[in-house]
Amino acid sequence: MKASNRKGTSSAIPNMEAAAVKGSVNGSSTAGMKNVDSAFHVTGRSIYLDDIPVEQGTLYALPFDAPSAHAHVKKLDISKASAVPGVVRILTYKDIPGENQIGSVIEDEPLLVENEIHFWGMPMALIVAISEDAARQARKLINVKLEELPVITDPREAREKGELIIPPRRFRMGDTNKAWDACAHVFEGRADTNGQEHLYIETQGAYARITEHGCLRVSSSTQGPNAVQIAVARVLGIPMHKVEVDVTRLGGGFGGKEDQASAWAALVGLAAFVLKRPVKFSMHRMDDMRMTGKRHPYSSDFKIGFDKDLKIVAYEATFHQNAGASADLSPAVMERTLFHATNSYFIPTVDVTAYCCRTHLPPNTAFRGFGGPQGMFVIEAAIAKAAQALGVSAREIQKRNLLKEGSEFPYGQIADRVLADETWELADKTFDFDKQQAEIDAFNTKSTTHKKGMAIMPITFGISFTNTPMNNARALVHVYQDGSVGVSTGGVEMGQGLNTKMVQVAAATFGIGVERIKIESTNTTRVANTSPSAASATADLNGKALEIACNAILERIKEKASRMLNPGSSPGHTDAITIENEQVLNDGQATELDWDKLVFACRWDRVNLSESGHYATPEIHFDKAKEKGHPFSYHVYGTAAVLVTVDCIRGTYVVDAVKLVHDFGKRINDAVDIGQIEGGVVQGLGWMTMEEIVYNDKGRLLSNALSTYKVPDIHSVPKELRIESLPTDGHPMAIRRGKATGEPPLMYGIGVYFAIENAVLAFNPKYVPKYDAPFTPEKVLMGLYRE
């Protein structure tokens, strides 16, 4: 590999080397600022769950989990295990003082097995010992007698048997039945996407300590401190104010710790509560992979119709979501599949239905994209199938059907500030799709052993929790008398750069340097009733709340300044006062006052220097009875070109390039936002290529370790990953007009599937596309030779 191939041209990052780690002191231009945690990360001083210094007397918990996917429990024998030296207690559901229930959307998920096992890996008992080692030795000695029951792993089978977690949901626009006759071309088919293991490098875990008055302090590696608080309180049968949940940071979440951190916190909470000792649990990787849910596999059917000009006239799809054994967040994930069923395209007649199918797999859960990617894969498969049959390029169809200003989504929202065409056109202008394709065709004509393929992947992704009531957040701000600032929000830092953005928001709002701002841990006693850090909306929601809190304090501070500088002015008249670069300006003129002096003066003039800000996203609404509304505060757009080369001897492939134009809005942090795009693309690429979850027909996970489940390594990422920014003024609903970047880029990775497919077709024109992701080297080789 030549060095020149390695240049990941992120031309979007201006002069990364030149920007200092602390960023500019000018609160208004900190886009070059590095992640506030980076100096701690690189020196190993950041504190994750397992790094919290343990208190004396801490015990270690370890679940014994079900060795079957579906069975009646005849006997659970813990006698031998209890006798292992160091084992303090083995808890079962009988020891739960409150409810044995952690289902957050639907109450269908027991914390510990009572009589029936619903999935392989379901916790049955909790071993508590003086060391992790003792607990692990004891776990091998627990015996169960089971009466095995039939196991369902396939969502279509679950639907046939009526195993639905909620009734099906259906989004409609127009009447497709009437539309087919008007179509010049109609295609039907099936598309499947497998699950995806989150593979956060920090596994799940929690640490509970007893405090006074029968209270608990729980440190948890969770994206949802509020969800953990509810689960612990419920299991223990105590009010929420007795449970304090604290989160410093996560070593990755990706959705896997949105709802699924709660069980482990509830278990250590239970042990601490019963034994009156601190109890900790940090999962081993194989336990984590076996016991936790993943991205939902989907099996879908589609029908698509076009007029003679290749305009999509009608689209139908049926989505079978493999929800696993209990609801978890599946109904919400399924809803987002419906919202993104038409991706970036305007289709006048749409009828899409989704089934939430109960199987005997671990409950599948949130994963970056939250059902959106699964929906988008199906429409892309439909377009690819049509293109192949009609002998046109898929991008011709894609381009003709992009959303326009004022287009109506199937869920009733009218698209505004649409940038689908803009990102497409800038991408085409910058990367020249025709030229790329011509080069690929020329290569393919010459080469007999290697074939190249290209696919274009446009994305449109809605920002907001689709469950409207969740779109709110709070922030608590203290300005201390020395001018330093402490900020608490409901958001959790998990690598997405939230804390960095919050520092920027507070600094910019006050007009002070970023080093003044400290972001506190996320703690339920400081910010309560929060939504999880999810839906790409964390920075928007918490940032807006933070702006509100900072502005309230700023207004009071400016009032004080006005009284000091303009003694005659009317009370409350602060318009003349501004704070820039920590200097107080009066009518734009420098004064003797600076931030330090002014804050100190406020402190001793009894001005309130603390504030809690509350933000609830305006304008959004959704009526689930009609399945219509305006659920998203805005959409994020983009277009990617993906180029791959397939080795037709071995069936292996490399991603040569992903080149994309992304709608960042007014990007507020280069490193954070570019990092989200790069990371999202590669995670999506992994989902589409090498990440293959394998359960056997008994519901046992076979891809149960990093040796059998592969995520991208440094050699498997695109040789060239080029990111161009679509210049716009940003969106007013986004924090400081910089749009959310968390989830959207993952879906560029879908293009990798179709680029590989095109390369396979170039070698083997008889190949019948399967639309069955991931496109593993196995499927490639079979496709090259066996179709």
Added chain:
Amino acid sequence: MTEFILNDRTIRSDAEPGTTLLDVIRYHEHLPGTKIGCREGDCGACTVLVGELKNDRMDYRSMTSCLLALANVHGKHIVTVEGLTDPLQHGAGVEDLSMVQQALVNQGATQCGICTPGFVVSLSGCCLSHEAVTENLAIRTIDGNICRCTGYKSIERAAADVARALEKKDIQYPVAWSVKNGFVPAYFSDIEERLRSIQPLGKVAASGAMHASPMPPLAGGTDLYVQKHDTMHHAPIRTVFNDTTLKGIRIEGDTCIIGGATVANDLLASKELHSHFPNLEKHLLLVSSTPIRNMGTLAGNFVNASPIGDLTAFFIALDSTITLRASSGEERQVKLKDLYKGYKDLDRSPEEILTNVRFKLPTKNTRFNFEKVSKRTYLDIASVNTAIRLEMSRNSAGGSTIREAFISAGGVAPVPKFLANTAVFLVGKEATPETVRNAVAVMNEEIAPISDARGSADYKRLLLRQLLFAHFMELFPERFKLKELV
């Protein structure tokens, strides 16, 4: 008692010799910068540098501390992320970052941060190595580190910055140079002297011989600690990892002899092997990752008997012979291909140590190739691997005939498979597409792949056919075209 230097401190540990270094670092010495990701060497979050005196100079290599027995680090210098900055400075300012750390910060190459210490440590290994660092080499040093957040592009940019900063590295005295130029703290200068004062342990760290059922000897531990994680901790340890009599590559006449405790990266570093195997680097980089290649030994790979051991396939095709030594000192020799009787069933008693492997060096008439396909090209276990060695001779018609053939295949049988019938079929034939096509039928009769997480039986059968084609296309590029084969 195990004695070693952990960053700047000398540690004398009474912990059980089978304890992993990772647990010692995190839970005994309370240095939480070394992270736990998988405990099976597959993520690199727990990577440390292991420095030892070799040929009178310090040799630093990256290893995953989750698979490293405490007994194996006696007398060595262990460097964790905490040891890369001046231990007296505890601020969080950029002023006390090492050059590698600063490069990662500058490029925004850290997001959630939990994999970051592993990347920092691995990249810092570049600074201390006795080789010139290119961008590709810097990237190779982090091929065992998994990051789930960044998509690696920022890390690549940081690695390129590190490579540039190391352009003027003094490869004769890299430690002194790195100290002088701010890549590692000053205390590194004294490590060599301090290590000399540590007394070596005996070869047997614990009384394995007295144990009723003797533990298998422990070498690099890269498989034992994955397979028997919970029991290794308390097991009596009989380590051979540091036994220098079992290490090294030497040539005697037309034979190459490699010590059983030689690690994969020793092969990669051998100029002599490179001269005989021009594609050695390409082949060996497909084997696991840098830290694992620094730990995993040849003997371990052979004795572990995995049906898809990469090095096993490699050496079977070289028609290698191994030496087994009983505790009595008695030695016997076995063809590597004959070591495997059934799944994990060996012609070897548990007390026997595999002391070396020997094979005839290639001549100008030799053709050798190794192929491996896995879901992920690097740092993965093969779906199928295979190696081939052909001895060619000119025939009367001016063509070339296969005089001798040895072919191995992994992932297609319960054992690392020597394809005896296929080899016999090839002998005496000319290397033509027709010969190879006909060989496929013979080959299909002697393999029995099964479906598992690494692929269906059908796939593995097809893949092995393709890799046989690949062998001949690689070895005789002018004579074999894909379309003539399929």
